[in-house]
Every structure is written in structure tokens, then in C-alpha cells.
Amino acid sequence: MPVTHIVTAGMGGMRTAGDLVAWMQMSRRMKLADAKQYVADKLKVDIVDLVDEDVMYALRRDLGIGLVTPEAGGPEGIRAKCRVADLLDIEINSVQRFKSLMMS
Numbered sequence: 001m002p003v004t005h006i007v008t009a010g011m012g013g014m015r016t017a018g019d020l021v022a023w024m025q026m027s028r029r030m031k032l033a034d035a036k037q038y039v040a041d042k043l044k045v046d047i048v049d050l051v052d053e054d055v056m057y058a059l060r061r062d063l064g065i066g067l068v069t070p071e072a073g074g075p076e077g078i079r080a081k082c083r084v085a086d087l088l089d090i091e092i093n094s095v096q097r098f099k100s101l102m103m104s
Contacts, residue, residue: 014060014066014067014068015053015056015057015068016050016051016052016053016056017036017039017040017043017050017051017056019066020039020043020065020084020088021035021036021039021050022035023084023088023090023092024038024039024088024090027088027090027091027092028090036050038088039088042087042088042089043059043063043087045059061074063083063087064079064080064083065080065083065084065087066080066081066084078094078095078098081094081095082095082098082099
């Protein structure tokens with residue numbers, strides 16, 4: 001699947017929880033409803049909050065899982081991806097590679 005689909009799929013991509021739901025659909029082959037429920041449970045919010053940009057902006061900032069417009073000093077790039085991998089309990093190839101380079 002193209003990267004553009006990952007970023008924009010579902011619920012507004014990175015602005016809300018669309019990217020997180022897309023990760024679950026692709027990494028665990030979950031159906032959309034199951035992926036939304038899984039992400040909502042991991043974030044400890046209701047499913048309806050996943051599409052609320054205000055709720056998700058604050059939550060993404062607090063959890064350090066990336067923002068569309070990063071704030072100074074906030075996590076972005078591989079730091080945010082590492083947190084996403086930990087939060088969702090998934091393996092992301094770039095995160096695994098980064099961790100293996102850090103250990104050598």
C-alpha cells in the first residue's frame with residue numbers, strides 16, 4: 001500500500017487517529033471497526049474521540065506520537081514512531097532497525 005494511503009486513510013490521517021488505525025489494519029490485518037476499537041482502547045478514549053481533531057491533538061502531543069505541525073522540542077520522526085510502536089504493540093521495521101543500530 002502506498003505511503004500516502006497510510007497518512008490519509010480513515011480519519012484524517014495524522015490529524016486525528018487515521019494513521020494509527022491504518023497501522024493496525026496493515027500490521028495486524030484488522031478490519032476497520034476492529035482497528036478503531038483497538039486504537040481507542042490503547043488510547044483510553046471512546047471511538048468517537050478518534051475523529052475529534054481537538055481531542056486527538058492534545059492526546060498526540062501528550063503521548064508524543066507525532067503532530068502534523070511539530071512543536072519545538074516535541075517528538076517527531078523516529079522518536080514518535082518508537083512511541084507509536086510501543087503504544088500499539090506492533091513492530092515497525094524502521095524502529096527495529098534503529099534500535100538494532102543503537103545496540104551495536
